[in-house]
Amino acid sequence: MKGVIAVCAAAALISAAPAHGAVRKTVTVGDNYFTPQTVTVKPGTTITWRWPGFDRAGDVHDVGLTAGPRGVRRFRSEAASTDYRYSRRLTVPGTYRLNCSLHHEMRMTVRVRK
DSSP states (O other), X not given: OHHHHHHHHHHHHHXXXXXXXXXXXXXXXXXXXXXXXXXXXOTTEEEXXXXXXXXXXXXXXXXXXXXXXXXXXXXXXXOBSSSOEEEEEEOSOEEEEEEETTEEEEEEEEEEOO
16 A cells, blocks of 8 residues: 555656746846846746735736737736736747836846747
């Protein structure tokens, strides 16, 4: 019985692990800024925009694609101010221009390069 439990536990750990080669990058959404403002990643990278906790929260912000590589559909997160995350996996090489629709001076660029 112990052997069965050990095999099940090992299988659970393997299935919970990220896919081989999966790459992630986190961008902080601050009070009227994204940091970093420019990111260069490989195709298939998941970008996560993270809003800070209540103690560092500023105004309400979102993040959305304003221009991107040909064929990529625009996307936009919900508007949030604290303890929120939004992720997108970027697979098409090219330059992605993003902004906060509520604060147009909040801009960032993601370059997806092979």
